[in-house]
Amino acid sequence: MKEQAARAVLLVKAVEEADQAREVLTEDDRKYATRTARELADWDASERKAAATFPSFLEARAEQILKRLGARHPAFGTFAQRHSGAAWVLGWFLPLAGFLLGVGADRIADPEHVDLLSLPLLLIILWNVLVYVAIVVWALLPKRGERLFRSRWVRRVSVGKGGIPRRLPYSLSAAMLEFVGQWTRISMSLNAARVARALHLSAAALAVGAIVSLYSRGVLTRYSAGWESTFLDAHDVYTALSWLFGPVIALFNLQGFSAAEIATLQFGLDANAQTLADNGARWVHLYAGALILYVVVPRVSLAIPAAFRAWRLKRRFPLDLDQPYFRKLSQAAGGEAGVLRVVPYSFSVDENRSKSLESVAVEQLGDRAHLRLLAPVPYGVDAAATLHEQGSSGAPTVTALLFSMGATPEKENHGAAIDALVAEGGEGATVLLDQSALVRLDAARLRERVELWREFCIFHGAQPFVVDLLAPPDKLRESA
Incomplete structure (x- = not known):
């Protein structure tokens, strides 16, 4: 993918992730852009007598979305076309x-x-x-x-x-x-x-x-x-x-x-x-x-x-297409269904939380995504060895560590587990933070605990996603 195409794709990614309420980019806008991009990518591939590629789909989709947003918000359109000189x-x-x-x-x-x-x-x-x-x-x-x-x-x-x-x-x-x-x-x-x-x-x-x-x-x-x-x-x-x-x-x-x-x-x-x-x-x-x-x-x-x-x-701009956002779009482009492999750390997942994790998998990787819930890593156990052993059964699309925010993050235990995950999966390592155990906390203390965990995960090089696994499906994702 060329530099300008990668820039457009990353800008659209930022817009879609920030616009969770679909205020500036409706669901119909996104579906239309996806459908049009798939058709354009297939048409371009047929002209070149080659198979359609995922980067070409992303480039066409970003172009469609930026045109629509630029027409609605001219200042944004000017920003999207800005060149540094x-x-x-x-x-x-x-x-x-x-x-x-x-x-x-x-x-x-x-x-x-x-x-x-x-x-x-x-x-x-x-x-x-x-x-x-x-x-x-x-x-x-x-x-x-x-x-x-x-x-x-x-x-x-x-x-x-x-x-x-x-x-x-x-x-x-x-x-x-x-x-x-x-x-x-x-x-x-x-x-x-x-x-x-x-x-x-x-x-x-x-x-x-x-x-x-x-x-x-x-x-x-x-x-x-x-x-x-x-x-x-x-x-x-x-x-x-x-x-x-x-x-x-x-x-x-x-x-x-x-x-x-x-x-x-x-x-x-x-x-x-x-x-x-x-x-x-x-x-x-x-x-x-x-x-x-x-x-x-x-x-x-x-x-x-x-x-x-x-x-x-x-x-050949080095855009990381292994992030959950791109994994989800890969399915829309006709790719294989993704798998979210969840490894709880010192945390037993009951049936209700397991069903919520399935919704997380869909949100992260698309409608056809599957959940693979693995056995919890016991507190104090070497997470690196556990992740390596459990990874031998097959290569998942995304591996995520699941922590309960009821616990206090510890460098030698939780931090070591995140370090092992980053070493296993690179910069795209994902951590799910379940706040369902904190329902009795007031709003101020809850924000403090969320920020504590978020900063802890980012410090160790992982991307945190805060969820409430006991909340209704429409309120599952509290923040990211």
């Missing part, structure tokens, strides 16, 4: 700005000479060396690098500049806020690749601009090369330039220099005027070679894999 800024503006800055940098600093200690050129090289060191550090500390990308400007790269439109139904505004957070998170890898590509190309363009400036001025101007310093003598300058230009001389087979020659190139010495005038071209070649070796080649080498990652992620 990052492709133009990152792809063209920054590299062009870097090139122009490189063209002007050395010209502004010293328009008449080739300064052996040219501050702009040395800063370009030094800055890039520091960046290479930072890249190595980031590679060793990936989590730190990821946190550094989580900033407002990266959010703008993801969803564009501007806030949530006002004067929209509450559920629609809530959906848009949820979408912004989710899209920023799951598009982080794509936008990080885009930013890396742009920064590397801009740095390379800066160096290329400086090279172009050196050679273009040399066509119409006769360079005089030399150096001057208050604190460095000829030996210090020779040592520094030997470190800087040694690899360049060896790689490009350029003419070298000696300590005595460096001593004669100091600005302000009347005896070396002819020497200064005759050495300009050699030092232009040396600085151009240094910029190519230390900046252009490494930066382009780093930009190529970043560009490939961005291209690949844009064409």
